[in-house]
Amino acid sequence: MTWKTTGVVLGIIAATALASACTAETRSVDLGERPGSSSGFGGVETGSDAGTEAASPSRLLCATPECPAGTATCETSRARCDIDLMNDRNNCGACGAACPADDHTIMGVPGLDVQFFCVAGKCEMMCAPKHGDCDGIPDNGCESSLTTRDNCGACGVQCPGDEPCIEGVCGCAPPLINCHGNCVNPMADTWNCGACDAVCEDPSPAPWDFNYGMVCVPPPGSSTGACGKACYPGWGDCDEDLEANGCEQRLNTDDHCGACGNACAGGTKCVLADDTWQCGCPSGQRACFNNNLNAHECRDILTDPYNCGACEVICQHGQEPDSVTPFSAGVCRGGVCEMLCKIGRADCNGFAGDGCEVDLQTDPRNCGACGNECNLALGQPCVKGECVVAECPDQEAR
């Protein structure tokens, strides 16, 4: 257990144990200060550190309606003190002090390719990924793409010869080769099969319904591609007469399942499993009918949240009323759906339909845990999952 989690657990235990010392209006917590501990509401974490209590003066902390330093209640707030002015780009340093909007080149429309962050209460500009301020002029932002041959990965890095710049790196990564400034795969590219410009051409092209074509594949034992004729995926030349009727047989039937002549025995179905047609599903999986394929497909109904416990059974994630982005996720374990909450959220009402409806970080009725109420009469806010406290007024160090 880390020191922080130890502190949280001990703090909660201490807060509970010492609650009887609080008045109705102000819940105070007896804190033993620890060297290096933070001040303010975070100090609750040190509450039960009995080992240091004897050596350090203690202070009383009381519930307070005030926001902790660095937080505020702004127009966009959903709860009191829920805005972190230190890193909220819409309220950076102060309510309403929004950082400039990010500006990107989109679909050919030029932009400055800059983005802004709120860091320690101040807006800071950074170049968008794969862009750089190569001319040093701030007015035109991060004007250079770092995926060009002149600025490949960094400003001023030029690729030699006709080497292309791929994702900020000059040259082609093996097994790709450089053909006229483009990276191609000589073991699969029918236009550059084995070498640049080596085109796979069929001298006597087959009708379209012969279901085969030219392919570039490395022959057995070879590391370079060679042209040849091959059936399209899912088709087979089961009568071994390619010239007469091509690849005439679909390989998703119970008589020719995945390969010519592979008949499914005992009434098992030919199903699609991991992009391969085979007789029956692997253990633990189930054949579910796929309307798009007009065939059965194997699904792991023990873990698949879209086929959980049965075909096409979708694990529910709730619809939180305050967000279009769900804070819950449906997962499938052993064929049974479960709903998980994102960190800081919880399903306090037990109704999966509204998902993880509570924000444990800010809800003073469920602060840090379902049912954990802050002092509502006092207006004590919940910040980062803890009811806010401050040093009690007029107290003397013990």
Added chain:
Amino acid sequence: MRAFLLLGVSTLLGVLPLACADNERAAPPPADDAGVVVPEDSDGGDGGETGTTETDGGCADCAWFPESCSKGALCSVSVEALDPRTSLFAFGVHGDQVTAVGTYGSVVDLTAGSWRRTGVGTPDTLRGIARLGGDVWAASSVEGVFIRETSGGATGWTEHQAGGPSYWYWNNLPVTALFSEPAGAWVWATTATSCAPLYSSEGVGLVRLRRQPDYLELETIIQNRAPMSTCLTMNALDGAGGTLWVAGDKGVLYKVTDLEASPPVVTLERSETSRALLGVWAEPSGHVFVVGKDGTVQHRPPGGVFAPLDEGVPPVAYHAVRGTSANDVWIAGEDATVMHYDGKRWTRVPIAGLGERRPTLRAIAAIAPDRVWVAGDNVLLGLAREDGSKP
């Protein structure tokens, strides 16, 4: 937050075995008037927090989980060939025949005094079982219905699915429970929603099925629509005397009558709770019991209204309720909690053989006052025999 709770629970559980050691070696607690064992350190079910009383050693529940089987206790029984990860969700009872169904396509039959697992042949999660015209139905969804044609002497299962010209749903409907009347023509199924607003099946909570030559004919009976939440899942159903009760999320409870009519009569009833209802039992003489989350137990006497019947009941989620009369009612749920109601009060039932496990219990078969089975997550329990031996 759940992780935090788990931390706390696991920490407590980690401490429990040490604190429990002495209690587990102690003699079995005495039986009460109803034959139910009352641990010596319990408060007798008189309204206190029966299941959460802490002993001096810090062990909250050891007394309820003795090592050995004894009279009045539920005792763990083994099931031949059962995957230890299996959850059992429902019982089907017909005369002396008892069958449970659950995950991994599990079908568990009580045959000649011992339990044995077979399966439907697929890993479907079977949540419901019913009997219609001598055949046994089990289902994971309306497109995953398995029928054992025992009327024709068959012992294997055949797969069936909803279909036909009137079946127009884009997605499957997961079944949460099945029910059939002894002489009825339909099998009734409660269903879960996926809470996906674009689906035509959104809000469907109750359907009924019957066999056609090539498919199962499906009729939608209940579809929750605005202003009700369309995310409501109906979790359980049971019927008696021509009346069907359907229980679901947020305390939603329906009564269905005129069951063979088309359509039947559906009435929204007041359960007097907004908590999720997970189990329902329609007692033959007209009593209705529903159970659910947070210790919810509601009772409706014949012709009356629902009222809480939860005094002395630990506040866990209860998934099942069954009995043999209004004075012999069993409920089971989370943390291996089983309570018995004798018409006056609830008493906690000890469970032997669980070790440190406290599984969720999900189904009850109450065949006679002295013949009760309870099943759940990796567990099957039976009421001890008169001599205290395992059932």
